[in-house]
Amino acid sequence: MDTFEVIRTRLSVSTFSEKQVPKEVKREVLEAARLSPSGLNSQHWRFILVDGRENLKKLAEMSTTGKWVAGANFAVVVLTNAEYPFHLLDAGQAIMSMMLAAWNRGVASRIFTGFDQKSMREFLELEQNEEAQRLSITVVVGFGYPTKKIIGKKNRLPLEKIAFYQRYGQPITQALS
Numbered sequence: 001m002d003t004f005e006v007i008r009t010r011l012s013v014s015t016f017s018e019k020q021v022p023k024e025v026k027r028e029v030l031e032a033a034r035l036s037p038s039g040l041n042s043q044h045w046r047f048i049l050v051d052g053r054e055n056l057k058k059l060a061e062m063s064t065t066g067k068w069v070a071g072a073n074f075a076v077v078v079l080t081n082a083e084y085p086f087h088l089l090d091a092g093q094a095i096m097s098m099m100l101a102a103w104n105r106g107v108a109s110r111i112f113t114g115f116d117q118k119s120m121r122e123f124l125e126l127e128q129n130e131e132a133q134r135l136s137i138t139v140v141v142g143f144g145y146p147t148k149k150i151i152g153k154k155n156r157l158p159l160e161k162i163a164f165y166q167r168y169g170q171p172i173t174q175a176l177s
């Protein structure tokens, strides 16, 4: 798919089909994360692939805003080092790379940020690893084939409301028409 088309049509999905996502697509999703830029090229992020119905149900139990992950085909937990002031930007770059790479293969996704950090740390065995002890769980991304046809219609503000030309408040239309 054309890059802009992938961006235009991607939507957050929270109901997924039972169809298995092939391993090569999972690899591509993780590669997309690995290839993402990070501040100072610090690459402090780490990614944990979680799959299997029981594991995904456990993630859902620990979540407050992502119960839907129980029905995903797989999830990627994104860990970042919060000592970098830009760590959330880095997470955002990697997350969007993964979501777009997945959607390019017809695999939908959604993120959640509401979860019990302590129990998820235990579940992922972060405290058993010296490197992981310094990392925070930033987000969980759930992936899977959608159950419904995605029409790509987004609920967004118009461009004129959010983008300006030269100075805040000056209409962008001057520059684009």
Ligand SMILES: Cc1cc2nc3c(=O)[nH]c(=O)nc-3n(C[C@H](O)[C@H](O)[C@H](O)COP(=O)(O)O)c2cc1C
Binding pocket: 010, 011, 012, 013, 014, 065, 066, 110, 111, 112, 113, 114, 154, 155
């Ligand atoms: C920073 C951020 C946090 C989000 N947290 C959650 C969340 O905790 N649970 C959830 O179901 N969706 C979450 N979402 C998904 C948004 O609700 C969704 O992206 C937004 O409504 C726009 O819809 P779209 O992605 O379909 O275009 C989050 C999205 C972002 C960017």
